[in-house]
Amino acid sequence: MNMLTFFDPASADLEAPDLEDVRSVTEDVWMALLGEDEALAPRAVPAGAPFDAAGAWSAAVTVTGGWQGVITIELDETVARTVTARMLDIPTVDEVHDGDAADAVGELVNMVGGSIKSLMPGPSTLSLPSVAAGRAAFASDVQEVCRVDVAWRGGPVRVCVHVPQGGPR
Amino acid sequence: MKILIADDSRVMRQIVIRTLRQAGHGGHDIVEAENGRQALEMVQSEAPDLVLSDWNMPEMNGIDCLSALRASGSNVAFGFVTSEGSEEMRQRAASAGAAFLIAKPFTPEAFDDALRTVI
Numbered sequence: 001m002n003m004l005t006f007f008d009p010a011s012a013d014l015e016a017p018d019l020e021d022v023r024s025v026t027e028d029v030w031m032a033l034l035g036e037d038e039a040l041a042p043r044a045v046p047a048g049a050p051f052d053a054a055g056a057w058s059a060a061v062t063v064t065g066g067w068q069g070v071i072t073i074e075l076d077e078t079v080a081r082t083v084t085a086r087m088l089d090i091p092t093v094d095e096v097h098d099g100d101a102a103d104a105v106g107e108l109v110n111m112v113g114g115s116i117k118s119l120m121p122g123p124s125t126l127s128l129p130s131v132a133a134g135r136a137a138f139a140s141d142v143q144e145v146c147r148v149d150v151a152w153r154g155g156p157v158r159v160c161v162h163v164p165q166g167g168p169r
Numbered sequence: 170m171k172i173l174i175a176d177d178s179r180v181m182r183q184i185v186i187r188t189l190r191q192a193g194h195g196g197h198d199i200v201e202a203e204n205g206r207q208a209l210e211m212v213q214s215e216a217p218d219l220v221l222s223d224w225n226m227p228e229m230n231g232i233d234c235l236s237a238l239r240a241s242g243s244n245v246a247f248g249f250v251t252s253e254g255s256e257e258m259r260q261r262a263a264s265a266g267a268a269f270l271i272a273k274p275f276t277p278e279a280f281d282d283a284l285r286t287v288i
Contacts, residue, residue, distance in 0.1 A: 032274030114252025
């Protein structure tokens with residue numbers, strides 16, 4: 001499980017990225033890596049519902065500076081391994097090792113997070129990605145401000161943006 | 170032409186190599202580095218004509234690698250391939266001596282346009 005907490009809420013800015021921007025960034029990254037025919041399908045998920053894949057991979061990057069936030073991506077296990085196979089030209093999903101999946105899922109969140117960072121006030125710094133086999137969990141000092149639930153080939157994918165709880169103190 | 174690709178992600182190095190091929194630049198010699206420090210050493214040992222570097226990497230990031238190269242007197246052509254394509258980052262890259270910055274996600278056309286400025 002990817003357990004995420006925050007850093008310095010004292011200078012936090014609660015400004016949130018626009019939901020449609022995050023959706024667009026996610027779709028752009030996905031299609032750039034997998035091809036124009038590999039669109040993500042919208043997926044209706046009740047607010048507050050945890051990521052519902054039976055098995056999952058997750059990754060996160062944090063942005064610090066002019067804007068502070070943490071961007072996470074969660075993928076169904078099969079989606080993560082299939083995406084990895086496609087990105088690395090591995091013939092079958094069975095040949096995807098955990099290290100390959102960690103690398104691929106980390107690069108996904110790096111690209112999504114870097115794009116979101118570019119949309120927010122700066123200057124700011126993007127962290128290296130942290131990746132885990134399992135869904136993401138969030139400490140009580142952050143709050144979700146944006147969530148995109150989509151599906152690829154029937155498997156769920158979620159991108160979330162969290163900011164420090166309560167904003168400036 | 171020899172191109173040094175510096176990225177801590179093996180996935181991304183592979184995607185950059187594939188995109189170079191799709192952009193019509195598949196005939197170049199490719200060498201790979203996993204971080205900026207290794208790239209710095211390989212510029213000396215491999216004498217590449219072009220460095221394509223990620224920005225955020227462990228050990229040494231791309232901008233520090235470029236600064237160290239320029240401080241050592243190296244004028245090797247250097248371009249960033251990074252998820253951070255804001256104007257601020259582009260200005261920092263240019264000020265440090267980068268020839269271009271390709272933002273991820275990218276297209277073969279973006280690679281071709283950038284490489285034509287240094288080939």
